[in-house]
Amino acid sequence: MAATVETISNLERRITVTVPMKPLEEEVNQRINRLARTVKLAGFRPGKVPLKLVQQQYGAQVRDEVLANAVERSFSDAVEENKLRVAGFPNIEHKPFAEAEEQFEYTATFEVFPEIVIGDLSKSKIERPVLEVGEADVKKTLDVLQKQRATFEPVKRASKKGDRVNIVLRALINGEEVESTGEQGLNLVLGEGGRVQEFDDNMIGSKPGATKTFDITYPKDHQPEQLAGKTVTYEVTFNSIEQPKLPEIDAEFAKTLGVEDGDVEKMKAEIKASLTQEVEKRVRLKLKEQAFEALIEAAKLELPKAVIGAETNRLMQMMQNNLQQRGMDVSNVNLEPALFEDQAKRNATLRLVLGEVVNKHQLQANAEQVRAMVEQFAQSYERPEDVIRYYYDDPKRLDEPAALATEENVVNWVLEAAKVTDKKVKFDDLMGNA
Numbered sequence: 001m002a003a004t005v006e007t008i009s010n011l012e013r014r015i016t017v018t019v020p021m022k023p024l025e026e027e028v029n030q031r032i033n034r035l036a037r038t039v040k041l042a043g044f045r046p047g048k049v050p051l052k053l054v055q056q057q058y059g060a061q062v063r064d065e066v067l068a069n070a071v072e073r074s075f076s077d078a079v080e081e082n083k084l085r086v087a088g089f090p091n092i093e094h095k096p097f098a099e100a101e102e103q104f105e106y107t108a109t110f111e112v113f114p115e116i117v118i119g120d121l122s123k124s125k126i127e128r129p130v131l132e133v134g135e136a137d138v139k140k141t142l143d144v145l146q147k148q149r150a151t152f153e154p155v156k157r158a159s160k161k162g163d164r165v166n167i168v169l170r171a172l173i174n175g176e177e178v179e180s181t182g183e184q185g186l187n188l189v190l191g192e193g194g195r196v197q198e199f200d201d202n203m204i205g206s207k208p209g210a211t212k213t214f215d216i217t218y219p220k221d222h223q224p225e226q227l228a229g230k231t232v233t234y235e236v237t238f239n240s241i242e243q244p245k246l247p248e249i250d251a252e253f254a255k256t257l258g259v260e261d262g263d264v265e266k267m268k269a270e271i272k273a274s275l276t277q278e279v280e281k282r283v284r285l286k287l288k289e290q291a292f293e294a295l296i297e298a299a300k301l302e303l304p305k306a307v308i309g310a311e312t313n314r315l316m317q318m319m320q321n322n323l324q325q326r327g328m329d330v331s332n333v334n335l336e337p338a339l340f341e342d343q344a345k346r347n348a349t350l351r352l353v354l355g356e357v358v359n360k361h362q363l364q365a366n367a368e369q370v371r372a373m374v375e376q377f378a379q380s381y382e383r384p385e386d387v388i389r390y391y392y393d394d395p396k397r398l399d400e401p402a403a404l405a406t407e408e409n410v411v412n413w414v415l416e417a418a419k420v421t422d423k424k425v426k427f428d429d430l431m432g433n434a
Helices: 022-036 051-081 135-148 197-203 251-256 264-298 305-325 338-360 367-378 384-393 395-417 427-431
Strands: 002-007 012-020 086-094 103-112 125-130 151-155 164-173 176-180 186-189 211-217 231-245 419-424
Touching (some): 002 051, 012 022, 051 103, 125 264, 264 427, 305 338, 338 395, 367 395
Antiparallel strands (some): 012 103, 086 103, 151 231, 211 231
């Protein structure tokens, strides 16, 4: 085998490979001979078909298979010999296999992975969120837990925020009904979120038995799109109004949260510990986001088109799967690759940069770090030892914790190089509850 490499551009290469036919013809003959021992043809017993007939019947197919395998093997050898890192699939061109005589020649055009240069990370600025969970945060969490366990009792007064209303509703656009609860009542807790605020505002101030009609004009970017930019007329009849009755913060309440002895102070301590654990998790996530962004901004590389294309296809497939899970018919959904290209470029850049940093600086997670990550996963389960055993029963299950632990090594490496400053944040801002 002989191979020559041509540089077409920064990332494109064309390799011309010449393979001698003599050993390939020998392999073809060996396969034909083996085939003749078992092949079945009408009028002949198995193994008694004349070799000439076997050659006529299967020769071309066998020859094509042998040469195709030779292309695959020789391309792999040529790439390894020339120390090329192929990105994507090569475009292989050759004359028909049947025309090959003393030697067989083909060309393979492909992209290679780029050289990656990481710039000076000392110029990167990263803010570390700083937050100590306080009593106010514990109380706020208790308030939420109380509301989640609230019971409701009927009232005859006008509705107000926090009440649960049972309504019969019709929605019309240009006089045409687009939604209706029929005769079945619908329960809503006013102010609970998940709806436009204007709807709940209009639901306040009505008594049981009352009927109210009001219009809402939805913004042009509203989701779902069916209502975007439309004016909807709502006709609402109030069947009943109930006010919430919150449970007392007492021993019984503590028991519902898993504190078997009903100790309220122990319950608060457990809530605080859980919040502290979640805060630490969110801080690590914020640091990871900033560290990865710093790497992307500091990296200098040219992305192979094959890598961008593969990532674009992956994102499109994820979107299709997501739509299918929501019950949509994706056969009528036309996803444009251009919509995913920017995200694909970012993802591909980050993946290549992470690989470069991990390999160059030996940041692969060790066994202890993987174990710590698994134990971290297990903390939120009732029987952590069962979760740990599950991961270690199959080494493949350790791939995810190993990858995450390696990412943490990368983040720590970036934080050591970058300019990191502490920034005090509010609990709701960090948790995304603002």
